[in-house]
Each structure stands twice: as C-alpha cells, then as structure tokens.
Amino acid sequence: MKIKTANFVISNSDVAKCPKDRIAEYAFIGRSNVGKSSLINMITERNKLAKTSGRPGKTQLINHFKINNEWFLVDLPGYGYARVSKSIKKTFQSFIKKYFLNREQLVCTFVLIDSRLEPQKIDLEFMEFLGENGIPFCIIFTKVDKLKLNELNKNIQFYSKKMTSTLWEEMPQYFTTSASNSTGKKELLNYIDQINNQLEKS
Numbered sequence: 001m002k003i004k005t006a007n008f009v010i011s012n013s014d015v016a017k018c019p020k021d022r023i024a025e026y027a028f029i030g031r032s033n034v035g036k037s038s039l040i041n042m043i044t045e046r047n048k049l050a051k052t053s054g055r056p057g058k059t060q061l062i063n064h065f066k067i068n069n070e071w072f073l074v075d076l077p078g079y080g081y082a083r084v085s086k087s088i089k090k091t092f093q094s095f096i097k098k099y100f101l102n103r104e105q106l107v108c109t110f111v112l113i114d115s116r117l118e119p120q121k122i123d124l125e126f127m128e129f130l131g132e133n134g135i136p137f138c139i140i141f142t143k144v145d146k147l148k149l150n151e152l153n154k155n156i157q158f159y160s161k162k163m164t165s166t167l168w169e170e171m172p173q174y175f176t177t178s179a180s181n182s183t184g185k186k187e188l189l190n191y192i193d194q195i196n197n198q199l200e201k202s
C-alpha cells in the first residue's frame with residue numbers, strides 16, 4: 001500500500017470525543033518509549049507526524065491520524081514506566097481502557113514490545129486484557145536494529161514459549177520492525193491493506 005496522505009485529525013483523552021467516521025482504525029500501544037510514535041512516522045514516511053522523544057511519557061493523549069482518507073492510525077500513550085505522577089498514571093490507564101472497550105471502529109491493535117527485553121509482566125497483562133475482551137491484536141517487536149538476527153530469533157522464540165506455556169494456545173501473529181531502517185514497513189502495511197480490502201468486500 002502506498003501512503004498518499006497522512007493527516008493529524010485530533011488529540012483527546014475521551015473516547016466519546018474521538019472522530020465519528022465509520023472507517024477502519026488501527027491502534028499502537030505498548031510501554032512508554034517502546035517506539036509507538038516512531039513506528040507511525042516510519043510506516044507513513046513522515047518524520048514529524050507523531051511526536052517522539054527519548055524521554056518516556058511523550059505521548060499523553062489519544063492521537064488520530066487519517067491515512068489516504070480511508071483509515072485511521074492511532075498513537076496512544078505508553079503504559080508503565082512513565083515518569084509521571086501516580087494520579088496522572090491512573091487517569092491514563094482509565095481512558096486507555098475506555099478507548100479499547102468502547103471504540104467500535106477499532107479493527108486491530110498492535111502491541112509493541114521492545115525486542116531486546118525478556119517478556120514483561122505489564123505487556124503480558126495488557127494482552128490478557130485484550131484477549132479477555134475479545135479485542136484482536138498482533139505483536140510488533142520493535143527496535144530490531146539493536147539486535148543481531150540470531151539474538152532476535154532467540155528472543156522471539158523465548159517470547160513465544162512464554163505465551164504458549166501460559167494463557168495462549170498459539171503465538172499471536174507478529175511483526176518485527178525498526179524505525180531506524182524501516183524493517184517491517186512493507187509487511188505491516190500489507191497486513192493493514194489486506195484487512196481494509198476484506199472489510200470493503202464485506
């Protein structure tokens with residue numbers, strides 16, 4: 001899929017105020033600093049579309065971007081680890097949860113995981129929340145430029161074992177990406193394109 005247009009639409013902390021358009025929506029979620037905003041910029045080839053920062057906690061609102069006037073990309077605040085007060089963290093968590101539980105347009109959620117890390121409780125719990133609520137998701141292993149291929153494969157294998165030995169029957173569909181060298185861009189856009197085409201036909 002070619003990205004012809006990518007426009008920022010609105011930021012807010014209330015799912016009721018998100019755009020009303022009945023078009024397919026894809027959300028990016030994960031721990032603070034995992035690379036959600038950078039990945040959105042990478043796949044849209046627009047460096048400054050979503051705001052990024054080396055400091056965790058940059059994205060604090062639900063940000064809608066309209067792509068090709070056909071579908072939405074959503075950049076969300078990170079969970080865990082943000083250097084913000086406990087009360088702000090609580091508000092984050094409650095509005096993020098509300099977004100997932102109420103956003104009817106959401107067709108797929110991408111849960112971003114830092115490819116360098118061992119499985120983290122907070123990510124496993126978040127995926128459990130999605131699973132329990134029947135919210136479809138894929139995993140994206142980010143920052144793969146920081147690992148050698150054999151290390152990456154080992155980490156993914158370990159992740160897969162961890163998931164299938166606990167709650168999951170099989171490893172969810174996953175992608176590997178790098179915002180630094182555009183690894184995974186084509187695969188991710190093709191996947192989104194496929195879903196969009198299926199939805200158009202139905």
Ligand SMILES: Nc1nc2c(ncn2[C@@H]2O[C@H](COP(=O)(O)OP(=O)(O)OP(=O)(O)O)[C@@H](O)[C@H]2O)c(=O)[nH]1
Nearest residue numbers: 032033034035036037038052053057058059078179
């Ligand atoms: N090497 C490398 N660095 C990356 C990659 N993706 C993101 N980064 C860096 O990681 C840091 C965090 O990136 P962001 O895209 O702002 O992360 P985020 O998940 O949106 O963070 P919050 O909005 O704070 O939750 C920045 O310093 C990025 O430059 C990647 O694929 N490779």
Ligand SMILES: [Mg+2]
Nearest residue numbers: 036037058059
């Ligand atoms: Mg961000």
